[in-house]
Amino acid sequence: MPPTHDHPLLLPEILVRISSFVAPRDAISCAQVCTDWGDVFTSIVWQTIDFKAQQRFVSLTPAAIRKHGHRILTVKNIEHDLHVEALHHPSICKIRHLAVTMPSTARFQAYCHDLLRRNATSIVDLDIGALPPNGGGTVVPFPLDAFSMPIGGPATSKITFLKIQNLPMTRDGFSSLLRLCPALVTLNIRGTPTYVSNCLEPFQHAGLKELIAPLEQIFRPDYSAAYTQSLLAHFPQLVTLRTWSSSASSGLLFDHMKEQVARHCPLLTRLCTEAPAGITTTLLTQTFHSLTCITVSESNISETVVMAILSHQATLDRLYIYLPYGGYYEQDEVPVLQGNIPIPGWAIQLIPQTCHQLTTLQFPLFEMDMDGISKSKWSCKNLESLFIRIRGLDTKESIDEALQLWTEGVAKRESMKKLDATSGGLDFAKMCLQDPGVLGQALQDPLEERVARHLLQFEKLHTVWLGHKVTTINL
Numbered sequence: 481m482p483p484t485h486d487h488p489l490l491l492p493e494i495l496v497r498i499s500s501f502v503a504p505r506d507a508i509s510c511a512q513v514c515t516d517w518g519d520v521f522t523s524i525v526w527q528t529i530d531f532k533a534q535q536r537f538v539s540l541t542p543a544a545i546r547k548h549g550h551r552i553l554t555v556k557n558i559e560h561d562l563h564v565e566a567l568h569h570p571s572i573c574k575i576r577h578l579a580v581t582m583p584s585t586a587r588f589q590a591y592c593h594d595l596l597r598r599n600a601t602s603i604v605d606l607d608i609g610a611l612p613p614n615g616g617g618t619v620v621p622f623p624l625d626a627f628s629m630p631i632g633g634p635a636t637s638k639i640t641f642l643k644i645q646n647l648p649m650t651r652d653g654f655s656s657l658l659r660l661c662p663a664l665v666t667l668n669i670r671g672t673p674t675y676v677s678n679c680l681e682p683f684q685h686a687g688l689k690e691l692i693a694p695l696e697q698i699f700r701p702d703y704s705a706a707y708t709q710s711l712l713a714h715f716p717q718l719v720t721l722r723t724w725s726s727s728a729s730s731g732l733l734f735d736h737m738k739e740q741v742a743r744h745c746p747l748l749t750r751l752c753t754e755a756p757a758g759i760t761t762t763l764l765t766q767t768f769h770s771l772t773c774i775t776v777s778e779s780n781i782s783e784t785v786v787m788a789i790l791s792h793q794a795t796l797d798r799l800y801i802y803l804p805y806g807g808y809y810e811q812d813e814v815p816v817l818q819g820n821i822p823i824p825g826w827a828i829q830l831i832p833q834t835c836h837q838l839t840t841l842q843f844p845l846f847e848m849d850m851d852g853i854s855k856s857k858w859s860c861k862n863l864e865s866l867f868i869r870i871r872g873l874d875t876k877e878s879i880d881e882a883l884q885l886w887t888e889g890v891a892k893r894e895s896m897k898k899l900d901a902t903s904g905g906l907d908f909a910k911m912c913l914q915d916p917g918v919l920g921q922a923l924q925d926p927l928e929e930r931v932a933r934h935l936l937q938f939e940k941l942h943t944v945w946l947g948h949k950v951t952t953i954n955l
Contacts, residue, residue: 482590528550531563538566545569553577554723564591564625575599579607589623589868604638604663609645609671622647627660636769643668650703657681668692669711671918682713690720695755698723699737710740718745719771726752732759738767749773749795754802757782764788772837775800778845786827790834798840800833808844809867814876814947817847817869825849825871832858833834842867844945850930865937872927879948886944887953893936894955 526548529537532836533725558564558580568591578599582592598604605903608623621642627637639661649657649672658664667688691698693711698721702708712718725732741748750777751768751868753760760776761784771792777783778801789799819934832841847869873879943952 490514497804528552528554529567530556532560538562540566542569546571549659549812550574555579557581559583561585561588564588567591567595567744570598570853573598574602576602577605578603580609581592582608582610582704593623596623597628600627602638602922603848604724605641607643607668608647609643610647621656622653623650624649624653624656624660624834627657637773638661638663638826639761640665641668642666642743643670644672645670647672647798651682655714658683658685658688662687664688666692666803668688669697670694672697675695682709684716685714688718689720690722692722695723695725695732695737695759699732699740700879710737710744712740712744716744716746718748721745721748721753722752722775725756725759734766736836737763741767751775751882752802753777754780755784760785761788765791770795773797773798773800775802778804781823783823786823790830791920793835796835797835797837799835799838800840800842801845803844809945809950812876812881814874815844817845827857829853832860832863835860836860839940841861844869844947847871850927850934853934858937861938862940865943866935866938867950868942869947870927870931872929873946876948878928879946880930882931883944883951886928886935887951889932889936890953890955893939903950 496561502869529552531537544568549569549715550573550805551566552572552575554577555567555575556577556579558567558578560583564580575595578595580592580595582588582877584761595607601937603637637660640663641663642661664685669692691711698712699710701711748768749771750773751763751771753763755763756782760780761782764774764785764789766773769792772795774789774796776789781801797912803809823846825846828846829845829848829852833856836859839862841863844863844867849871850873870882871873873882884909890933931946934942940955942955943950945951
């Protein structure tokens with residue numbers, strides 16, 4: 481019979497739930513409350529080791545690591561010999577997330593290889609790289625042998641995400657790496673030197689869905705060869721490509737790129753690009769066709785890029801723009817639009833006007849004009865998520881008022897649907913246009929009311945950001 485607890489905070493399921501919200505520093509105090517709390521919160525203290533934030537970890541006694549090493553699940557910022565030496569104890573064998581940067585020293589590499597082999601059966605997320613050699617020193621080879629499975633362990637790796645940086649390998653070595661990671665879903669390649677051999681029959685990984693790499697790395701993996709098969713030849717099931725380019729004149733052969741995409745990646749429908757405007761335009765108009773999801777860089781967008789996006793208007797489902805920094809949507813003040821807007825509002829409005837499949841539009845760094853919006857209808861009737869700015873709607877109070885009117889209108893619409901699903905409920909947007917009084921006020925001149933009335937045309941719309949806080953409603 482399971483043990484009973486008089487206090488609800490001593491129930492195991494409650495303790496685990498509470499622990500997920502506790503910071504490591506506070507978990508230390510919680511672990512000292514009582515025996516029942518000790519084991520749960522001790523696991524929180526030990527589960528993540530970040531050598532930048534927890535530099536004292538290298539000074540822990542072998543006895544402490546022997547006792548708690550099995551609790552370590554995540555290790556970040558391994559960069560020095562002392563870091564890998566501190567992780568040398570065999571009890572540390574259940575790491576799931578590992579990030580390590582190897583300097584060009586034999587001692588560090590030996591410890592690193594041991595750490596990888598010891599945790600080969602548990603790692604699911606691996607970020608491994610090398611420091612660029614100083615003064616033409618020795619380049620660290622990719623440690624393929626570290627991925628070999630221990631005797632008696634699972635036959636295959638569990639790695640689903642792999643990031644490699646500054647680690648050279650031959651094309652055959654790259655194929656071997658893919659074979660060793662059959663569960664791999666996302667591959668991130670940054671700064672890796674070019675391969676030194678071609679591969680006539682590249683290994684095809686059936687599970688990889690997302691590739692993150694610069695265009696030069698993908699389409700010219702070996703700069704010493706006049707022609708090399710692109711990395712896309714390895715990924716017949718690729719769906720998402722996140723890419724960029726170092727410059728507008730990088731020696732890319734766009735006809736070759738188009739041919740490689742068409743031949744090897746028939747399922748590739750999602751493109752995220754931070755390449756310069758000229759390259760982005762070419763990618764959208766020549767290299768890729770029938771994209772369903774596009775993400776572009778704010779700094780490289782132009783009127784020409786918008787026109788290139790519209791070449792996918794028949795299939796485009798989601799459109800995003802890279803944000804300038806994290807937490808952009810969560811800040812309390814309305815973000816100030818910086819500099820001159822590189823594209824006119826009418827060009828942006830062409831996107832919802834012509835892309836009838838669009839369900840998500842996140843273009844928060846540009847303004848639309850409500851007069852222009854009112855003059856032409858948006859064809860994206862299944863719109864679900866909208867993140868835009870409206871010219872003149874630039875204070876927290878005005879934005880919140882517009883969103884409040886929208887949420888009130890949605891509530892009335894849903895209520896009317898329940899009362900009469902065959903008449904007013906199904907045609908509420910039309911009623912709002914014909915009879916603004918449906919909202920309880922006349923939706924005529926005030927900008928906030930015009931915006932709310934526009935939003936009410938989209939019956940599936942549930943998430944909106946107009947410059948201040950994200951508003952989400954349940955439909």
